[in-house]
Structures are given as C-alpha cells and as structure tokens.
Amino acid sequence: MSTTSTLLQVERVSVRYTLRGAGLLAPARALEALSDVSIAIPEGGRLGVVGESGSGKSTLARVLLGLVRAQAGRVAWEGRTVDYDDATAMRSLRRELQVVFQDPFGSLDPRMTAGQVVGEALQALAGPVATVAAQDRIRAALSEVGLAPAFANRYPHEMSGGQCQRVAIARAIVARPRLLVCDEVVSALDVSVQAQIVNLLHELSERYQMSLLFISHNLAVVRHLCDDVAVLCQGRVVEQGSRDAIFGDPQVQYTRELLAAVPEPNPTLQRARIALAVNVSRVKR
Amino acid sequence: MTSAPLLRVRDLGVDFSTSQGAVQAVSGVSFDVRAGECLAVVGESGSGKTQVLLACLGLLASNGTARGSALFADRELIGAGERSLNAVRGTGIGLLTQDPLSSLTPHLRIETLLTEGLLDRGLATRAAARERALQALRDVEIADPESRLRQYPHELSGGMRQRVALAAALMCGPQLLFADEPTTALDVSVQARVLELLALVRSRGVGMLLVTHDLGVVAGLADRVAVMYSGRIVETATTDELFRAPKHPYTAALLAAVPRLHGVAQSRLVGIAGDPPQPSARPPGCAFAPRCGRAVDRCSDSRPELTASAEVSPLTTAQGDSMDGRAWPITAVACHRPLQDRAEIA
Numbered sequence: 001m002s003t004t005s006t007l008l009q010v011e012r013v014s015v016r017y018t019l020r021g022a023g024l025l026a027p028a029r030a031l032e033a034l035s036d037v038s039i040a041i042p043e044g045g046r047l048g049v050v051g052e053s054g055s056g057k058s059t060l061a062r063v064l065l066g067l068v069r070a071q072a073g074r075v076a077w078e079g080r081t082v083d084y085d086d087a088t089a090m091r092s093l094r095r096e097l098q099v100v101f102q103d104p105f106g107s108l109d110p111r112m113t114a115g116q117v118v119g120e121a122l123q124a125l126a127g128p129v130a131t132v133a134a135q136d137r138i139r140a141a142l143s144e145v146g147l148a149p150a151f152a153n154r155y156p157h158e159m160s161g162g163q164c165q166r167v168a169i170a171r172a173i174v175a176r177p178r179l180l181v182c183d184e185v186v187s188a189l190d191v192s193v194q195a196q197i198v199n200l201l202h203e204l205s206e207r208y209q210m211s212l213l214f215i216s217h218n219l220a221v222v223r224h225l226c227d228d229v230a231v232l233c234q235g236r237v238v239e240q241g242s243r244d245a246i247f248g249d250p251q252v253q254y255t256r257e258l259l260a261a262v263p264e265p266n267p268t269l270q271r272a273r274i275a276l277a278v279n280v281s282r283v284k285r
Numbered sequence: 286m287t288s289a290p291l292l293r294v295r296d297l298g299v300d301f302s303t304s305q306g307a308v309q310a311v312s313g314v315s316f317d318v319r320a321g322e323c324l325a326v327v328g329e330s331g332s333g334k335t336q337v338l339l340a341c342l343g344l345l346a347s348n349g350t351a352r353g354s355a356l357f358a359d360r361e362l363i364g365a366g367e368r369s370l371n372a373v374r375g376t377g378i379g380l381l382t383q384d385p386l387s388s389l390t391p392h393l394r395i396e397t398l399l400t401e402g403l404l405d406r407g408l409a410t411r412a413a414a415r416e417r418a419l420q421a422l423r424d425v426e427i428a429d430p431e432s433r434l435r436q437y438p439h440e441l442s443g444g445m446r447q448r449v450a451l452a453a454a455l456m457c458g459p460q461l462l463f464a465d466e467p468t469t470a471l472d473v474s475v476q477a478r479v480l481e482l483l484a485l486v487r488s489r490g491v492g493m494l495l496v497t498h499d500l501g502v503v504a505g506l507a508d509r510v511a512v513m514y515s516g517r518i519v520e521t522a523t524t525d526e527l528f529r530a531p532k533h534p535y536t537a538a539l540l541a542a543v544p545r546l547h548g549v550a551q552s553r554l555v556g557i558a559g560d561p562p563q564p565s566a567r568p569p570g571c572a573f574a575p576r577c578g579r580a581v582d583r584c585s586d587s588r589p590e591l592t593a594s595a596e597v598s599p600l601t602t603a604q605g606d607s608m609d610g611r612a613w614p615i616t617a618v619a620c621h622r623p624l625q626d627r628a629e630i631a
Contacts, residue, residue: 052472053443160330160560190329190498195542195556202553217472220544224554247546261477263468263501265543267524270505277481278488 004043006079007211008064008097008179013037013073015059015235033059034070034235041179044209048226048243050219050258056235057215061183064213065099066090095125098172102184104164108156114167115152118142118174125175141174142167145200162193166200173204179211180204186221198225220262223247231255290317291357291461291492292341292378298352299336299345299516308564310336310349311516313591318461323483323493325503325524327539328513331561334496337513338463342378343370357461375402379454383466385446389438395422395449396434402457421452425482444475451482461492468502480506501543504528509615512536515561515572518591520618532618535573571621579622591619 015034020026034056041047051057062068064075066084075082077096083089101107108117118138122129129137139149145166156164165185172180182201186194202225205212216222222229223243230240231254239252250256264270299311311333318324326334340351341362355362357373374380382388389398399421400414409417415434422430425448438446447467454462464483468476484506487493495507503510503524511521512533520533531537541555559576568574574584593616 052474162560191500192329192498192539192542192557195544195554196558198544198554199556217474218544219473220546223546224544258474259546261474262546263473263476263480263499263504264545264547265500265504265528265540266547267504267528270501273477274481274484274505277477278485 004045006040007043007045007077008041008213009076009079010037010039010060010064011074011076013060013063013070013075015056015063015068015070032235034063036073037232037235037237038073039230039237039240041211041213043178044205044211045228046205046212046214046226048222048229049213049215049232050217050222050229051232052217052258054234055232057217057232058183059235060232061099061181061213061215064097064181095175096178097181098175098177098179099181099183100165100168100172100185102187104161104168104188105156107168108164110156113153113155114142114147114159114170117167118152118171121171122174137174141170144173144204145170146196160193161189162196165189165193165197169197169200169204173208173210176208177210179213181213181215183215184217185214187217194221201225217258218262219247219258220264231258290319292318292494293356294337294341294354295356296353297337297340297355297363299333299340299349300352301346301349303348303565305565309516310564311340314353314511314513314518316511316518316521318492318494320460320492321487321490322509323487323495323507325495325497325507325510326513327497327500327503327510329498329561331515331564332513333516333564334513335465338380338465338494338496342374342380342463343367375454375459376406376408376457377459378461378463379457379459381447381451381454381462381464381467383469385443385450385470386438388450389446389453391438393437394434395436395438395441398438398449399434399453399456402453406457408457417456418452421456422449424455424485425449425452426478427452444471444478447471447475447479448482451479451486455486455491459491461494462486463494463496465496466498467495469497469499476502499543500528500539512539515567516564517572517619518617519573519620521591522616526616530624532623533573533620534577534579534622534624537624538576571619579624581622584621587621589619589621591617593617 013034014036017031017033019029019031037060039047049057049060059068063070077093082093115138118141119134122134122137138152142151147166186197189197198221201212204210214222214226226243228242229246230237233254239255246255250259295315297311297314301308301310314337316324326337328334339345341355343365345351351363353363357377360373396415396418399418403409403414418434419430422433427433427445427448441449468479471479497503507524509523510527511518512535514535520536527536531540538557542557544554557576562568562572568585570585570588574580
C-alpha cells in the first residue's frame with residue numbers, strides 16, 4: 001500500500017451511558033456503548049463502520065465530534081491528542097472534520113434556504129468572507145454536489161430527500177474538510193438516489209483526498225465505497241480489515257450474519273435464504 | 286394457480302386537487318393479486334405506489350379522488366362508503382406500514398393495539414381476543430408474549446415494533462396483506478427477519494401486495510413485480526423474468542442501482558441521473574425519456590402504452606385472466622425501445 005500518514009486515530013475508547021432505572025427510586029444502570037474501540041483512518045482513506053442498531057456506530061461518530069465524552073481512551077488527529085475542552089483547538093478541528101447525518105430533513109433548518117445553510121457553515125468555519133466571494137463559494141459547493149444554482153433559494157420542504165442530503169453534504173464540504181463523517185447518510189433514501197449519493201461521496205473523496213468515515217448497517221453499500229471495514233457488535237470491534245479481507249474471507253460469525261442479511265437482487269439466492277429461515281422457524285416451533 | 290384473483294384492480298387513477306390545479310398522481314394502473322401470491326409494486330418516492338394502496342382502502346388524503354375499479358371479493362372498493370370499506374379494512378385486507386412507531390398508537394398497550402380490531406367488531410370476547418393476541422405474537426416470533434402485552438410501543442425496539450405491527454395487521458385474519466415499505470426503516474439484519482416472517486405469512490395462503498423502492502427486498506418474496514414510474518406501471522413480469530431480463534430501461538437502471546456483495550467490486554454504483562418529473566409537469570411522451578440513455582425523438586413525443594411482450598410464453602398467457610374480453614398479460618412493458626436481451630443491458 002502507500003505510505004500515507006494516519007489522519008485520525010481512535011485508541012481504546014470506551015463510553016458508558018448512565019440510564020435511569022425503571023422506577024422513580026430504582027438505581028441507575030450503566031450501558032457500555034463502546035468498549036475499548038480502536039480504529040484508524042489514513043489521509044484520504046475511506047473506512048466503513050458497520051453494525052446493527054445499538055452496536056455503537058453513532059456513539060463512535062459522536063465521540064469524534066465531541067458530542068459525547070469518552071470515559072477512557074483517546075482520539076488523535078495527525079498524532080496529537082484531541083482536547084475536546086479546548087474551544088480554540090476545537091474550532092480549527094471543525095474546519096477539518098465535518099459530519100453528515102442520516103435524516104436530511106431533520107438536519108436542515110426548515111427556515112433556511114439551501115444557500116443560507118451552506119453560507120452559514122462557510123462563515124462559521126472559514127471566518128468572514130466577502131459577500132461576493134461567499135456567493136461564489138456557495139454556488140461552487142452546490143454545483144459540486146450536483147445541484148443547480150437555483151437550488152440556493154430553495155427551502156428543505158421544496159426539495160426531495162436526495163436533494164436535501166446533497167445540501168447537507170454541500171454544507172459539510174464547503175470549508176474543505178479533510179475528514180467527512182457520514183452517519184447512515186443513505187439509509188433513508190431510495191435505492192436510485194442512494195447510488196447517486198454513494199458515487200458523489202466517492203468522487204469528492206477522490207478529488208480532494210478527503211477521508212471518509214462511513215457508518216452504515218448495509219455491508220453492500222460499504223463494499224462499493226470503502227477501502228477498509230470495521231465491524232461493530234455491542235460496542236466492540238469484532239473484526240476489521242481491508243475490504244477484500246472482510247468480504248472475501250470474513251472471520252467472525254457476526255460478520256457472516258450481516259453479510260447474509262443484505263437483500264441482494266437475486267431471486268434464486270434470496271428465495272433459498274428465506275426458505276431456509278422459514279424451515280428453521282417451523283422446526284423451532 | 287388458476288384461482289380467481291383476490292384483488293382485481295383495473296385502470297386505477299388517483300387525482301389530487303391542489304392550489305396549482307388537479308394533479309394526476311396515478312393513472313391506468315391494473316393488476317391482480319391471487320391468494321398466497323405476492324405482487325410487488327416497485328418504484329421511487331413519488332411514483333404513486335403508496336397511493337395505489339391507499340386508494341384501495343379508501344384512505345386517500347382529503348384532496349384526493351380515485352378513479353377506476355378495485356374489486357376485492359366481488360366488492361367494489363373505489364367510491365365505496367365508509368361502512369362497506371370498514372367491512373374490508375383489517376378483516377379482508379390488513380395494512381402494514383413503513384414506520385411502526387407512527388402506526389402504533391403510543392398511549393395504548395400492545396394488548397389493546399392487537400385486540401381492538403376484534404373487540405370493536407364484536408368478533409371475539411376479551412379473553413378470546415387476548416388468547417389470539419398471544420398466539421399472534423408467538424407467530425411473529427416474539428419471546429415472552431405475556432409481558433409484551435403489557436408494554437407500550439416505545440418500550441420495544443424498531444424490529445420488534447414492526448413485528449407487533451405485522452401481528453396487528455393479521456389479527457382479524459385478512460386474506461390479503463398490504464405491506465407498504467415494511468422494511469425500509471429497519472437495519473438489514475432486522476429487515477431479513479421481517480422478510481422471513483412475510484414469507485411465512487404468505488405460505489399460509491395470505492395474498493400480499495408489497496410496495497417498496499428496493500428491488501433487493503423483492504427478490505426473495507415476490508412472485509410477480511410491477512414497476513411504477515411517475516404514476517404508471519411501466520413494466521410487469523414474473524420476478525425471475527424481471528431480474529433475468531428487464532425490458533424497460535428504468536427497471537434495468539433500478540436493478541443496477543442496488544449495491545451488491547457479489548461480482549466485481551466496482552467502486553461506482555450505477556445511479557439514475559436526474560429526478561422523476563413532477564406530476565404536474567410530466568413530459569408529453571414517456572415520463573422516463575429525459576433520464577433514459579436509449580431515448581429517441583419518438584420517446585419524448587408519444588407516450589408508450591403498456592403492451593404484452595412479443596415472446597409471451599403460452600404458459601404466461603394461460604395464467605393471465607381476461608375480464609370484459611380483455612386479457613390481462615403478466616409480461617408487459619411500456620417502452621418504444623425495450624431492451625431485448627441481457628447483452629443490451631450490460
């Protein structure tokens with residue numbers, strides 16, 4: 001492989017959430033959302049993090065962004081430990097590390113046009129920009145995600161889910177981050193739109209050497225986009241490796257189950273799988 | 286399978302009156318669903334696939350009107366009054382929707398949600414309804430059903446909620462199940478479980494109309510597929526035929542967009558460029574023409590009608606029934622330049 005340096009490193013991170021007990025006076029319970037998780041993303045690399053709901057995927061994204069504090073372990077950016085309490089350092093980190101969430105309608109302010117959403121991010125991340133230059137950069141960001149300039153004046157409710165997700169990506173990339181965290185960004189989209197967004201992320205990542213941390217429950221999507229894969233199960237990394245290793249020769253039963261669950265467009269294969277499962281459930285009864 | 290269809294939809298249309306005038310959301314949709322058979326209606330957001338289901342159940346938004354015919358057990362559903370629709374809803378046709386959190390009333394316990402259909406119709410005593418609810422939960426493979434009955438929807442995981450919603454849809458023993466994007470909001474592993482349960486339901490003779498945007502979901506479950514684009518059916522075929530050799534360029538594009546685990550690990554997926562037209566601004570010709578790589582002048586001038594494929598096998602025509610002397614073909618495509626064989630798709 002290449003000799004590119006590590007951009008982001010997560011070392012032995014653990015996160016515990018405290019849950020309120022069932023009754024008023026019941027003792028609080030602890031939930032270990034992440035235990036001893038270590039991953040690394042090289043400059044320009046694309047890492048897929050896969051797992052079911054509750055496996056800790058989104059918690060991992062939140063730790064990186066400083067939205068959730070880890071009780072143990074550290075996050076390092078270009079080898080230096082990130083201090084999430086240092087406001088100045090965090091401001092400069094946010095220029096380099098951006099995020100796109102699952103629900104495009106939920107992550108866009110319904111009262112702001114696409115142009116305002118992108119413009120706000122530009123002002124916040126790149127500092128004051130002359131109005132004319134800002135308009136140019138907003139237009140450029142929108143065109144980069146495949147939206148015509150006219151979209152700058154549209155509100156979220158005037159756009160489809162795929163178009164909203166493009167605006168969310170334009171907002172995230174307008175200040176040229178070096179790492180884009182994508183948390184289930186295609187799960188809520190139609191298959192045809194999903195393909196467009198996956199291709200768009202791939203192109204942007206290639207064009208700007210932008211690293212991706214791509215969180216998804218669908219291994220087939222990850223296969224098309226990522227170079228490396230980490231499989232999370234109940235807060236632990238149960239398997240990680242190159243794309244070829246994970247898909248060609250999965251070592252862990254959990255990974256095999258996730259692979260088997262992908263709905264592939266192959267009637268013969270899918271019927272056999274469903275028939276098998278139905279028979280098993282009949283026998284169980 | 287020569288039984289009469291459970292549901293026979295002919296020339297169904299749905300119009301909405303909006304501030305911009307009347308909008309045709311669905312036009313000329315015809316299909317049959319037989320007992321124990323699964324028909325999948327596949328299309329992108331806005332293709333009108335959900336409106337077809339809602340029109341059959343009389344559940345269109347207040348500014349929507351349905352045209353055409355939908356016969357269920359010799360009962361006309363289009364234009365029927367609330368009373369006769371209520372005789373069909375739940376007991377004749379069950380409905381499973383995409384989002385179980387919004388279809389399950391949040392302040393009602395699972396027991397109430399499952400039994401209210403039976404109790405309101407006076408179909409069972411409270412004790413019998415409870416017994417039936419327990420069995421329904423066991424059928425959808427929920428462990429410890431007794432304690433689940435006392436819980437509220439928010440206390441269940443997403444996958445468990447969808448299974449409870451399936452149990453609720455089946456409580457009154459419908460002959461037909463409408464499943465509207467039943468797995469879209471779920472993780473792949475939970476999705477796989479729900480698909481297996483749907484297969485189990487179908488194996489007991491329940492007919493199924495499965496609406497989805499994902500051809501991958503369709504592959505294991507559906508016997509036949511109708512592909513909808515911009516309010517019309519553009520192709521219909523048996524599942525094997527459709528996946529082996531799609532005839533409509535849109536079907537081929539939808540198939541190519543599904544990410545795969547096998548085959549060459551190409552880094553690019555094949556998306557479909559552009560967006561579907563707004564129903565208020567459809568082009569005069571084929572609605573897919575502006576996005577279609579095969580389109581010629583004729584495609585943007587005249588709209589292709591849904592016509593049976595030339596090489597319909599005798600077996601297929603035998604299965605197509607006729608009504609008013611019109612045969613309803615199983616293999617049909619609405620395209621001026623349909624794909625001929627596999628080589629053309631690649």
